[in-house]
Amino acid sequence: MNKSFFTKWSFLFKIRLFFGVFLFIIIGAFLYFKVVPFGQITYSRTYPEFIKSGKGFIYGFTPTQRVDLKSGTYPKLSGDPVYFSVFTPRTFDQAKLTITYRNNLSAPEPIIEAGVLTDKIVWHYDLKPVQNDVIDNLKKSWSVLKNGSKILLQKNNTYSSWADLEADLNKGTLKDCPGGINACLATYNYEIPSFYQPADFRNSLPLVIDTPLRGAHQLYIYLNNAPLHLEFSFINLRQDKVADPITVNLYDVNDHNKLIVTKYLADDRKDLNAPTADSIAEKIIIDENLKNGLYKVEIKVRDDTVIKRIESSADKLVFINKVWPVSASLPLSLWTDAPYLQAKLYSPASRQTINFSGEDFILDKAYEQTDLIAHNPTSTAEIKLVKDDVILENNGVFAFSKGSLFNPVPKKIDRFFKLNNNIKYVLADYEAPLSYTEPEFKTQTVELNTKAAYREAGKYSFMLSIPGLKSSDISGDTASSADNLEIKEIKIDFSGRTLWQKLFALNN
Amino acid sequence: MAEKFIKKLGRTLTGILFWRELFYFLNVLLVSLIILEMIAPNIVLAYFNINYLLIIYIIVALILLIVTDYQKKSE
Numbered sequence: 349m350n351k352s353f354f355t356k357w358s359f360l361f362k363i364r365l366f367f368g369v370f371l372f373i374i375i376g377a378f379l380y381f382k383v384v385p386f387g388q389i390t391y392s393r394t395y396p397e398f399i400k401s402g403k404g405f406i407y408g409f410t411p412t413q414r415v416d417l418k419s420g421t422y423p424k425l426s427g428d429p430v431y432f433s434v435f436t437p438r439t440f441d442q443a444k445l446t447i448t449y450r451n452n453l454s455a456p457e458p459i460i461e462a463g464v465l466t467d468k469i470v471w472h473y474d475l476k477p478v479q480n481d482v483i484d485n486l487k488k489s490w491s492v493l494k495n496g497s498k499i500l501l502q503k504n505n506t507y508s509s510w511a512d513l514e515a516d517l518n519k520g521t522l523k524d525c526p527g528g529i530n531a532c533l534a535t536y537n538y539e540i541p542s543f544y545q546p547a548d549f550r551n552s553l554p555l556v557i558d559t560p561l562r563g564a565h566q567l568y569i570y571l572n573n574a575p576l577h578l579e580f581s582f583i584n585l586r587q588d589k590v591a592d593p594i595t596v597n598l599y600d601v602n603d604h605n606k607l608i609v610t611k612y613l614a615d616d617r618k619d620l621n622a623p624t625a626d627s628i629a630e631k632i633i634i635d636e637n638l639k640n641g642l643y644k645v646e647i648k649v650r651d652d653t654v655i656k657r658i659e660s661s662a663d664k665l666v667f668i669n670k671v672w673p674v675s676a677s678l679p680l681s682l683w684t685d686a687p688y689l690q691a692k693l694y695s696p697a698s699r700q701t702i703n704f705s706g707e708d709f710i711l712d713k714a715y716e717q718t719d720l721i722a723h724n725p726t727s728t729a730e731i732k733l734v735k736d737d738v739i740l741e742n743n744g745v746f747a748f749s750k751g752s753l754f755n756p757v758p759k760k761i762d763r764f765f766k767l768n769n770n771i772k773y774v775l776a777d778y779e780a781p782l783s784y785t786e787p788e789f790k791t792q793t794v795e796l797n798t799k800a801a802y803r804e805a806g807k808y809s810f811m812l813s814i815p816g817l818k819s820s821d822i823s824g825d826t827a828s829s830a831d832n833l834e835i836k837e838i839k840i841d842f843s844g845r846t847l848w849q850k851l852f853a854l855n856n
Numbered sequence: 857m858a859e860k861f862i863k864k865l866g867r868t869l870t871g872i873l874f875w876r877e878l879f880y881f882l883n884v885l886l887v888s889l890i891i892l893e894m895i896a897p898n899i900v901l902a903y904f905n906i907n908y909l910l911i912i913y914i915i916v917a918l919i920l921l922i923v924t925d926y927q928k929k930s931e
Binding site: 359360363364367370371374375378379381382400401402403404405435437806 | 873874877878880881884885888889892896897898899900901902903904905908
């Protein structure tokens, strides 16, 4: 290339060439960030923000009533939960969410979790631990056995090798646990193989639950010498203009929650906006010849659908974590194994005095969750409702009769967890957050599976959960709570298939 | 002062040429980014606010008008 070659070009040609190349680079750069050909990209948002070149990828926290953006340098989360969505130009398989935060929380809020929305119908977030003070405090007094991010806390130093522990867990036993695993083990973010066998080995008997239940529910069923027959009658209330599909999944808990059968009923409404005053009845029947053991049923419906009746060939049937009896307008009695209850009234008409574990609690606030804590907890507590239409939740199970109640899984550590003399082990998949360069700040990275995550309009929905954190003023524009979590930075490393892997898969 | 500045911007024919080509370039860039945004929503706006480009576009268009007008008057 010599100098005369360029001097032959006119000024107009040179300037057009320059702008042409520049245009090509700009368009190419935007296309590159759209395709993300190497499958990896990082988006971040740092507070406080000054000038933004674009809208960014990580959107603001919602609902705004639970976030204080005015009183400090950093946004203060003062309610639970708080959501934020992240726009991605394509799908990814995994997200590493790194949060840098300052913890201004007190003892009633020992747990911080973060997760991604995986199911919009039942509004389920796959939550992973950010900080768990219960475990961090226990680490100081109990002996610790680590295996990567997995941790075993022992009251007495019984296990010195992780292999011994796993061998015992796979046999369904633990050393120094005469009452069985469930009596002396508590877990957090850790699934152990289930070897549950009820104390009474009688054959399964038929069971009918006539109490209508609203929304999604999960059940454990213990089957003993009977074929499995499950019949669910649904009523689609059709009060909203959203499609209401029904999915029922049956899992084998003894076989690592393997999916056995899935039944699906689509919402056949052609025009969701058309006025439909009448509710529609639908039915799902599951008939399977299964071996004796524990099975889990997942009923995935929106809150517009009521499970009117459940018929089961096995009477050992419990509802996991949540039950929402509705529309019977009659007093109701349920049983649970947890020492606390979280009750939420769905309508002001359901205000009442509820009897839980022999104590009376007044429920006078509609739409707001009330914590009911038994002062004399027992292994089985009765819940007496004067009226239904109350959402009852805890980390245990619920049954409509004392004889049906059983809990096949160990206690899970939540904010209500109280260490008793029986608990000798705590198993968790959790690593404490790291200290940040600035004092008082901590940073934690959680790995989330976005392959199974729900994505709408190019956005993943994330949640930051601080159970128990309640804004002291939810009526005003912003929250004002002494307990809060200040967010300094959110960074998300997305990874997924490369362009070549996508093309290769297309060719196949 | 302003006249001096305008003189500087479009003193020569190549000066006017530059502003005209820059104006054309911004035209094409703006249309391209809008089309890109229509094809893949948010891909441009997430990184870059097109309003900034629109402001530059308007400024360049005004300069071009002033310079062309000045050139015509001086001829």
